[in-house]
Amino acid sequence: MLTRRWLLGWILTCLLIPCWAQGEDQNYWSFQEYLDAFPQQRSLSDAFSARIRQPAEPLNSSTARPVQIAMLIPDQQISDYWSRNRKTLGLRLQEIGLPFTLQNYSFQPASTNRKQELQLAEALSSDPDYLILTLNTLRHRVLIDKILARGRPKLILMNITTPLKYRGNKQPFFYVGFDHGEGTRLLTDAINKMTREQASYLMLYGTRGYVSQARGDEFIRLTSNQPGFTLRQAFYTDMSHEKASQAVLQALKAKPDINLIYACTTDIALGAIDALKKLNREDKVILNGWGGGSAELDALAQGSLDLTVMRMNDDNGVAIAEAIRLDQEGKADQVPLVYSGDFAVIDQKTPTAELERLKAHAFRYSK
Numbered sequence: 001m002l003t004r005r006w007l008l009g010w011i012l013t014c015l016l017i018p019c020w021a022q023g024e025d026q027n028y029w030s031f032q033e034y035l036d037a038f039p040q041q042r043s044l045s046d047a048f049s050a051r052i053r054q055p056a057e058p059l060n061s062s063t064a065r066p067v068q069i070a071m072l073i074p075d076q077q078i079s080d081y082w083s084r085n086r087k088t089l090g091l092r093l094q095e096i097g098l099p100f101t102l103q104n105y106s107f108q109p110a111s112t113n114r115k116q117e118l119q120l121a122e123a124l125s126s127d128p129d130y131l132i133l134t135l136n137t138l139r140h141r142v143l144i145d146k147i148l149a150r151g152r153p154k155l156i157l158m159n160i161t162t163p164l165k166y167r168g169n170k171q172p173f174f175y176v177g178f179d180h181g182e183g184t185r186l187l188t189d190a191i192n193k194m195t196r197e198q199a200s201y202l203m204l205y206g207t208r209g210y211v212s213q214a215r216g217d218e219f220i221r222l223t224s225n226q227p228g229f230t231l232r233q234a235f236y237t238d239m240s241h242e243k244a245s246q247a248v249l250q251a252l253k254a255k256p257d258i259n260l261i262y263a264c265t266t267d268i269a270l271g272a273i274d275a276l277k278k279l280n281r282e283d284k285v286i287l288n289g290w291g292g293g294s295a296e297l298d299a300l301a302q303g304s305l306d307l308t309v310m311r312m313n314d315d316n317g318v319a320i321a322e323a324i325r326l327d328q329e330g331k332a333d334q335v336p337l338v339y340s341g342d343f344a345v346i347d348q349k350t351p352t353a354e355l356e357r358l359k360a361h362a363f364r365y366s367k
Helices: 004-016 031-037 039-053 081-096 113-125 138-150 180-195 210-223 241-254 266-279 294-301 315-328 352-362
Strands: 067-073 100-106 130-133 154-158 174-177 199-205 229-236 260-263 307-311 338-340 343-347
Touching: 031 039, 031 338, 039 315, 039 338, 067 081, 067 113, 067 315, 081 100, 081 315, 100 113, 113 130, 113 138, 130 138, 138 154, 154 315, 174 315, 180 210, 180 260, 180 307, 180 343, 199 210, 199 241, 199 266, 210 229, 229 241, 241 266, 260 266, 266 294, 294 307, 307 352, 343 352
Parallel strands: 067 100, 067 130, 130 154, 154 174, 174 338, 199 229, 199 260
Antiparallel strands: 307 343
């Protein structure tokens, strides 16, 4: 087993890598591009998706020891996506009957790279079988390359469904999440109908990196050929409730014609709500959420949020559990490289019965 000191030294060498330049779409296959390029993955993905929607099947075989899983995720935020899926992963593995240990390492989305690297060193020092990470910055990508070069643990990348092109056929074990591009397209279609393709808008990004690019820049791209859409201002908020609120106050003071705020995450949307309340502009500015977790659903019910794209949240945790289960059964060839869960767009007019049906499925484990 590698020592903690060696692991820390190895990880900190990544600090020499320059910051990730934005706009590097060529580094990734989009989810649909990947399925088109590798058609055998489409049938694999369809079969795996059907498994996710079904109740757990008990494990037929036994393991010599509990499977060891380490999870390093930015769950210190209002959005409950991460914490719900950690809970879902554990409950689904229990239903399957697969013994496991799950060690969680938490951080804030805007935490320093050094803090994340120290946590990663600690996670690796326990020599887990599976390591669950996210990918948002260049340093994340460098760390991923280093881990893959070691050959252990098997790497699961969460909240990303766009495989890294440069990795070729030497990819992580599994990409899992809800395709940011697809969610943004659904959200854009709904916003177009709501605004009749006429909007002066404020863009509120999260942190600099992949998610802001895939959600925020994609919205700008999708609306760039619509003459009625005008981007008035844009801010990076580091997914801070307070920074998002201050950005809205500043933007609406300078550009009072803004009538749409595009928020890239839950925490940002809630910060924007506070600012709109202070300005008494809630009824004059359309505001979206992204993800459809509990906080966003509450804001929709209260009339503070106009619409969101809702992830069928627990599909993510179920997918990780089923991928691990198949791998442990020697059936890794049944695990697609990428799994992307389902979405639904909801707004204040969504019928109560429909919303309750969606919630019952989305939060079937993490309720």
